[in-house]
Amino acid sequence: MQATSTLDRPPAPPEASSRTWRKAFHDISAGARQRQLWAHLGWQDIKQRYRRSVIGPLWITISMGMTVTALGILYSQLFDQNLAEHLPYLAVGFIVWGFVSGCLNDGTEVFIQNEGLMKHLPAPLSVHILRLVWRQTLLFAHNLVIYFIVLAIFWMPITWTALMAIPALLLIMASGAWVALLFGIVSTRFRDIPPVVGSLMQLIFFMTPIVWNADILEEKGGNMSIAKLNPLFHYIEIIRDPLLGENLVMTNWIVVGCITLAGWALALFVLRNYRARVTYWI
């Protein structure tokens, strides 16, 4: 049972742990370098959904447009709001919510759904994360068309603060990545997480000022902490304020910045410890 080439082989290295920071960071940098791969796959995901349909991905924009119009008209009457104010508010809120909830919901399934790929083609975990965030960004871009249409219809003035939506979007993307990474890894081990997150997101949607305005709550003497203790409220606000030409609120940015940093720290820790386990768990 002696292999012919065992003689000249190097001595066994000390047992190499797969739980090192170096390997975790290497996973991320290797994934980032495969930009063409995840960009292609992310776009493919969208095209796939609308294959052989005549207007294709434009359906994303149309369905968002219909939802926003219908809900905007309904809720502006329910809450006695000016349509010209409430519809843009609701539209931007909906668009951002789409991105945030997409990252969370798809994030829990990111590795489970790619089981086949992951077991047959070696690739860094971060490739799947980047693909997801890129797909959500593309969906966001499709939906953003609605914002510009609303802008044109209501003849809203655009100010320089609108540019602050760009760093806001980058912050939200960075958060989407850690959320997908963390929830993706944990969900492969504990399969209850995806349904739990799914149903919680539905609840949070109603608790977050998207179809209703936080100002109404304040006017009616409601408890503002309902909105402010909700981290997703701050995420939506940092991008909604600049897009609607309103003043930026520092607190929102600080909260989002802190959550992004803390989330990444946690996600990196989980990546370091369980990166190599993911293919065993799926």
Place this chain on the structure above:
Amino acid sequence: MVSIDVWNAAVDFPIFDAKSRSLKKAVLGKTGGKIGTESKVPIIEALHDINLSFRHGDRIALVGHNGAGKSTLLRLLSGIYEPTRGSARIEGKVAPVFDLGVGMDPEISGYENIIIRGLFLGMNRRQMEKRMDDIAEFTELGDYLAMPLRTYSTGMRVRLALGVVTSIDPEILLLDEGIGAVDADFLDKAKERLHELVKRSGMLVFASHSDEFLVELCNTALWLDKGGIKEEGSLRDVLTHYKGKDPFKNLNPQTLARIGASDSAAPIGSNEDS
């Protein structure tokens, strides 16, 4: 330098049954104290005590019964599984061809699938486009490459997958059974290309149940049994012990000459393995 070294590696799969795979047990288990159900997650030892050393030019056949660990070992070598114990060092560009249905999108064209597979193997889009003519010629798929992959037969998919991996100059080629779906003519062509590739740049590890393929493609063999290495040595020796008969006996002289086995066609009474 292309090399694969594996030291005392093991691959253990935890098997979570429906209950232990939920949060309930992890959360309640800690607070609930020692109730009889506290047994650990059962583990399947898919591979154990694996020691390997492959070098440039090696063409290794993986043989063994179903469930012996062939596919798991290939995944270990490709880096998909990191060993749960022991260590593995793989140096070189790995190109795996495992299940042919996976990693291919049936709804998009063969052409697009080639690009995606290439991207997965570390190429970029431009490099793949440059190789497209070569792949189209090798696979003989021609205009079919513009058709969605769902219209392809199994053999055509094998051709496509082989076309991609052989075009990108991989250093370590890992093939799982399943490439048997191609016809004899194509196999000849593929064999030539694979030989050339191994000679030029690296090594080949091929898991199969087909003596015919193994004899054509490999020179050494590794016999896996119940997750461990049972025997390692020349292809003829290992296959003879594994099958209980010499597979080279039934080959006609032309084949023997072609695979360069005629010089080693001496009777194998004296075994080299200890």
